[in-house]
Amino acid sequence: MTDRILDFSQGAASLSIRNxxxxxxxxxxxxxxxxxxxxxxxxxxxxxxxxxQAVLGRLAESGAAVxxxxxxxxxxxxxxxLESHHIQAERFLxxxxxxxxxxxxxxxxxxxxxxxxxxxxxxxxxxxxxGLRALTKQVRSGDPGNVEARAARRYWxxxxxxxxxxxxxxxxFRNHWLNYGYAVLRxxxxxxxxxxxxxxxxxxxxxxxxxxxxxADDLMEPFRPVVDRIVAFNTLRPLDPxxxxxxxxxxxxxxxVDGECRTLFDILARLAQSxxxxxxxxxxxxxxxxxxxxxxVRAVKKPAIVAEVHSxxxxxxxxxx
Numbered sequence: 185m186t187d188r189i190l191d192f193s194q195g196a197a198s199l200s201i202r203n204x205x206x207x208x209x210x211x212x213x214x215x216x217x218x219x220x221x222x223x224x225x226x227x228x229x230x231x232x233x234x235x236x237q238a239v240l241g242r243l244a245e246s247g248a249a250v251x252x253x254x255x256x257x258x259x260x261x262x263x264x265x266l267e268s269h270h271i272q273a274e275r276f277l278x279x280x281x282x283x284x285x286x287x288x289x290x291x292x293x294x295x296x297x298x299x300x301x302x303x304x305x306x307x308x309x310x311x312x313x314x315g316l317r318a319l320t321k322q323v324r325s326g327d328p329g330n331v332e333a334r335a336a337r338r339y340w341x342x343x344x345x346x347x348x349x350x351x352x353x354x355x356x357f358r359n360h361w362l363n364y365g366y367a368v369l370r371x372x373x374x375x376x377x378x379x380x381x382x383x384x385x386x387x388x389x390x391x392x393x394x395x396x397x398x399x400a401d402d403l404m405e406p407f408r409p410v411v412d413r414i415v416a417f418n419t420l421r422p423l424d425p426x427x428x429x430x431x432x433x434x435x436x437x438x439x440x441v442d443g444e445c446r447t448l449f450d451i452l453a454r455l456a457q458s459x460x461x462x463x464x465x466x467x468x469x470x471x472x473x474x475x476x477x478x479x480x481v482r483a484v485k486k487p488a489i490v491a492e493v494h495s496x497x498x499x500x501x502x503x504x505x
Contacts, residue, residue, distance in 0.1 A: 288326030
């Protein structure tokens with residue numbers, strides 16, 4: 185099955201459903217038709233994209249995530265399937281009842297995997313992990329020593345070389361890239377969570393009462409460097425269509441895990457399923473083996489299947505095919 189990520193950010197468009205196909209029109213002219221079953225996520229950040237209720241309903245039934253982006257390309261809203269697994273209610277109950285010690289043990293595994301992934305990116309880009317691998321051994325249950333934050337300070341200080349960087353700087357183009365890439369990654373993770381019959385709100389460490397996607401935010405942590413490396417590999421420029429292609433391509437690319445070549449969608453699905461086994465008392469470990477790009481050049485330079493709206497011509501058709 186094809187996992188397509190559709191991006192609507194460069195121009196006006198009208199979306200509708202016909203015979204299980206997502207129909208895209210520009211200026212009243214049909215420019216693309218994509219099987220709903222092949223769509224993993226739809227990202228909408230242009231103010232003149234119009235869609236019907238049937239679009240949202242059919243995409244949800246097909247298991248796709250719909251992300252609405254706001255300012256600075258950060259996600260403002262997300263639509264996910266409400267019913268996606270035949271024993272979902274039972275899993276919701278078990279998930280809500282997970283003990284605090286178990287949540288802390290799971291968070292320990294996630295933080296260790298995240299820091300290891302950051303170390304791999306620094307080794308690739310800077311030929312040195314800057315001590316991050318040693319920090320993974322210091323992460324205890326629940327990370328009471330806040331090793332994650334210590335690793336982050338070290339990581340962000342060297343990721344972009346000598347160029348100063350502050351994650352809170354909304355004017356920095358790199359943060360626009362990161363926000364957009366994380367939005368795509370969050371949608372892919374939330375989709376995997378729902379497909380496994382879990383509720384995205386019941387998080388492990390992210391438990392803010394205003395966060396409806398806390399579990400997705402937990403599970404995506406070890407994969408944020410997938411986005412980071414794309415930003416670090418590219419020159420400083422605004423978040424243009426080519427930048428979005430690169431970021432979407434990174435999420436839709438294949439990675440080497442345990443000697444096997446897998447898509448990130450598959451890796452996230454396996455991670456969510458391993459959490460289910462943990463919740464059901466069948467296992468204590470999450471599927472968090474280290475990942476690496478199958479081909480660093482290909483992962484950065486060649487996008488995955490992406491749909492974009494540019495202008496009333498055939499550009500969308502070429503991108504969607």
